[in-house]
């Protein structure tokens with residue numbers, strides 16, 4: 005039986021909080037393993053009584069070698085999962101343990117969670133990019149599943165924005181964050197994958213303040229996405245066509261990205277005074293969008309509005325967004341404003357930006373997802 009140490013008793017856990025015994029010391033070294041103790045807990049369900057964790061299905065070739073895993077404190081949780089610190093093969097990792105309810109009343113939930121696990125492992129294990137969370141290993145022993153990824157010590161973009169307490173970010177920071185997310189999304193789309201749940205909670209930050217896209221539980225391959233995703237993403241960031249369960253494609257992620265941009269500019273979450281259902285209703289029936297603050301630079305406003313266009317075909321591709329953001333960056337570096345972004349000097353900034361994006365060259369991403377499976381951006 006391998007070493008499998010765990011302690012969780014004194015932790016005040018909070019969704020998305022990254023309080024950690026390891027945090028101050030940076031990446032844990034082998035000596036840090038002394039902080040990892042064994043204790044009865046939720047993970048008792050994960051006990052393997054001398055047997056290797058099942059390697060069937062999605063975990064397959066990625067099955068964790070339990071003799072190399074040290075499990076530490078719990079630091080966060082999802083709706084049906086708990087997140088633990090860990091060390092795997094000398095690397096600091098996050099161990100997400102998903103416990104599927106085994107009672108008959110929860111049959112649908114069990115099917116859904118297993119599907120999410122399969123999706124996350126299958127898709128994430130194929131993605132290699134500096135702005136995508138790194139997949140390490142997985143295990144499958146129903147009713148317990150685990151997904152092991154690199155550990156990102158600085159928590160989520162949500163937690164980071166929350167700390168600002170309703171203040172908007174400096175423009176330079178917004179551009180830097182947006183560029184990293186757009187690079188990650190450009191890569192995801194180039195691999196024929198749609199994330200479908202892009203929001204600040206699912207963007208994590210590492211020690212060097214690099215951003216990485218996480219949570220592929222409801223992602224899908226564009227060519228095979230199910231319209232009726234049984235666990236839809238979060239309504240607040242969801243494109244109208246997806247809320248309405250109309251046919252949709254990768255541009256649903258561009259819509260969500262527009263809302264994230266807005267959020268960084270406005271310093272608050274979209275539709276703060278509405279619950280998610282009210283927000284979804286207003287978006288679908290009244291074409292509501294958040295109000296862009298008056299002091300938002302016109303070029304940034306134009307990009308935000310393009311991204312959340314009602315019609316998906318009017319939303320730019322992520323490779324175009326990257327180019328526009330790079331122009332923002334160089335304009336900002338010149339004079340601290342976005343005023344020198346080319347072609348944005350005309351009265352109608354939105355048209356100016358649209359024109360600019362169209363001039364960026366032939367749209368090389370095709371609607372046929374299978375043609376996008378070449379790894380271009382690693």
Ligand SMILES: Nc1ncnc2c1ncn2[C@@H]1O[C@H](COP(=O)(O)OP(=O)(O)OP(=O)(O)O)[C@@H](O)[C@H]1O
Pocket residue numbers: 019020021022080081082083084085087097098100137153154155156157159160205206208218219221
């Ligand atoms: N690798 C990681 N490093 C650091 N923190 C992480 C990591 N993975 C997840 N977290 C933290 O744990 C939280 C929950 O993780 P995650 O969203 O993957 O769980 P989930 O079960 O999919 O949640 P939900 O179903 O509620 O969306 C994240 O918001 C994040 O703050």
